[in-house]
Amino acid sequence: xxxxxxxxxxxxxxxxxxxxxxxxxxxxxxxxxxxxxxxxxxxxxxxxxxxxxxxxxxxxxxxxxxxxxxxxxxxxxxxxxxxxxxxxxxxxxxxxxxxxxxxxxxxxxxxxxxxxxxxxxxxxxxxxxxxxxxxxxxxxxxxxxxxxxxxxxxxxxxxxxxxxxxxxxxxxxxxxxxxxxxxxxxxxxxxxxxxxxxxxxxxxxxxxxxxxxxxxxxxxxxxxxxxxxxxxxxxxxxxxxxxxxxxxxxxxxxxxxxxxxxxxxxxxxxxxxxxxxxxxxxxxxxxxxxxxxxxxxxxxxxxxxxxxxxxxxxxxxxxxxxxxxxxxxxxxxxxxxxxxxxxxxxxxxxxxxxxxxxx
Numbered sequence: 001x002x003x004x005x006x007x008x009x010x011x012x013x014x015x016x017x018x019x020x021x022x023x024x025x026x027x028x029x030x031x032x033x034x035x036x037x038x039x040x041x042x043x044x045x046x047x048x049x050x051x052x053x054x055x056x057x058x059x060x061x062x063x064x065x066x067x068x069x070x071x072x073x074x075x076x077x078x079x080x081x082x083x084x085x086x087x088x089x090x091x092x093x094x095x096x097x098x099x100x101x102x103x104x105x106x107x108x109x110x111x112x113x114x115x116x117x118x119x120x121x122x123x124x125x126x127x128x129x130x131x132x133x134x135x136x137x138x139x140x141x142x143x144x145x146x147x148x149x150x151x152x153x154x155x156x157x158x159x160x161x162x163x164x165x166x167x168x169x170x171x172x173x174x175x176x177x178x179x180x181x182x183x184x185x186x187x188x189x190x191x192x193x194x195x196x197x198x199x200x201x202x203x204x205x206x207x208x209x210x211x212x213x214x215x216x217x218x219x220x221x222x223x224x225x226x227x228x229x230x231x232x233x234x235x236x237x238x239x240x241x242x243x244x245x246x247x248x249x250x251x252x253x254x255x256x257x258x259x260x261x262x263x264x265x266x267x268x269x270x271x272x273x274x275x276x277x278x279x280x281x282x283x284x285x286x287x288x289x290x291x292x293x294x295x296x297x298x299x300x301x302x303x304x305x306x307x308x309x310x311x312x313x314x315x316x317x318x319x320x321x322x323x324x325x326x327x328x329x330x331x332x333x334x335x336x337x338x339x340x341x342x343x344x345x346x347x348x349x350x351x352x353x354x355x356x357x358x359x
Contacts, residue, residue, distance in 0.1 A: 044207045045071050051210050053228055060211040061224040061232065066118065066155055069109040072230050073125040078105040081129075082231075083122045084138020085114035087286035087343060091136075092231035095349040098357050102134060108230035113253075116143055116263055117152040117159045123270055124162035131278030138284045141307035141326065142252075144259035144267070166270040234346070239339045248341040250292035250300045258306040264314070271318060282321045283311050287328035287352070289341040323356050331355040 045064055049071045052059050062068045073081065080103030082091050088110040093100040109122050119137060126135050142148040152159060163170055213225055225233040271281055285308055295301040304326040315322035325331065328338075332355050337348030344352060 040207070041067075048210050049075060051212065052226055052230070055212050055228055057213040058225045058227040058233065059213065060219070061226050062210075063208060066111050066151060068226070069111050069230065070121065070125070070155065070158060072107060073109045073122050076105075076107050077129070078107040079103055079130075079132065080106040080134045080136065081122075081126050082106065082108040082110055082136045082138070082284075083114070083119050083126075084110040084136075084284065084286075085140045086110070086112040087140060088136075088138035088284065089232040090234065090344070090346050090349060092227065092229050095231075095346055096353045097350060098353040099136070106229055108232075110138060111151075113149040113151060114138075114140070115147065115149040115152050116145070116267065117147070118149070119143070120162045120166070120267070120270060121152070121155060121158040123274065124158075124165040126279060127165060127270075127274055127277060129279065132280070133278075134280045134282070135274070136282045136284050138286060139307075139311050140253070140286075141258075141304050142255065144263050144307070144310055145255060145257060146260055146263055148253055148255075162270075166266075166273050168266050168269060234339065239345065241336070241339060244291060244335045247289050247291045247335075247338075249297045250288050250304070250341050251297065252342060254300060254303055256299070256303075258303060259310045264310065268314060268318065271314075271320065275318070275320075282323060283315055285311060285322065285324040285326055286342075286344060287324065287331055287333055288326050289338045290328050290334060292341050293327050293329065323359075324352070 041064075045062075045067045048059065048062050048064070048068055052068075052072070053076070080099060082088050082099075089108065089112070091099070091108055091110075093103060093106050099106055111118055123135070123137070126133060160170060213219065219225070219235070221237040222235045224235045224238065227233065274281055288304065292300060293304075308326050312322050314320070328334075331352050333344065333348055333352060337345060337351060339345040
């Protein structure tokens with residue numbers, strides 16, 4: 001075989017493999033990336049949120065995480081809202097008694113990996129709630145950067161509306177198109193889609209069924225649950241405790257850039273609009289695992305310290321409470337209070353809340 005024929009054959013083989021990967025990812029689409037538009041999609045999200053608010057034990061978590069939380073924020077009239085990333089998704093009044101004393105009705109609209117753009121979109125919805133509404137904003141250490149997580153781009157229209165709502169310059173939203181097409185050949189997304197096919201015995205549906213939780217026994221090991229207030233119950237697989245020696249070093253979304261001044265200014269502008277409208281704001285810093293703060297990677301500790309300083313300076317400048325901290329020591333949290341290097345477990349939240357109540 002000549003080199004030219006070999007190259008042509010090799011290229012054709014690669015394209016066949018990539019085409020097969022793309023076809024499976026498009027057809028199964030476990031996260032709904034290629035279905036997140038149209039009337040059927042919007043109807044499904046509305047139905048899910050309506051079912052969530054009327055159920056007693058919650059629903060199996062929707063793959064349309066951001067769409068669900070935006071709809072939940074729009075359609076509820078609670079007096080308290082928790083925003084932020086997966087660090088805050090477990091928080092509710094029962095697990096965090098400090099908020100039980102402050103809130104009659106708390107709704108959790110935090111989403112995994114939340115970026116500045118995600119939070120701004122939710123804040124714009126909260127800005128139109130009644131005066132006296134309280135918003136607790138979880139601020140992860142990657143927060144003060146542009147585009148720290150690309151998943152917000154599916155909702156760039158919501159983000160642009162938020163910028164207008166807060167009087168910020170338009171034209172910052174990016175298109176999700178390129179990311180969506182690259183994701184078609186994403187090996188990790190292929191793995192998740194194949195798992196989904198096995199779970200459903202190869203049966204595909206346009207949208208996943210809305211599954212009320214009747215008993216814990218019905219749940220698969222990887223099924224997380226949304227409770228009626230939007231807070232999450234992690235899956236059995238997700239909460240398996242690793243030995244402390246296997247806990248990671250905290251580098252998720254790490255960057256040598258702690259804060260982009262323009263992002264910080266825009267966040268401050270949005271918070272000032274909320275203040276003028278009588279919305280009470282608290283910034284919440286969720287701690288990392290004690291092992292991270294032993295600084296095996298000194299740059300991670302430097303990053304966490306610098307990011308915390310930015311939030312505390314902002315709070316002092318604006319008269320906004322800043323509670324918690326990335327260091328678990330002052331909050332009395334130990335290895336058993338975390339389920340990985342950056343997530344406080346449900347059992348650790350009351351302990352953290354009690355420590356904050358004593359301050």
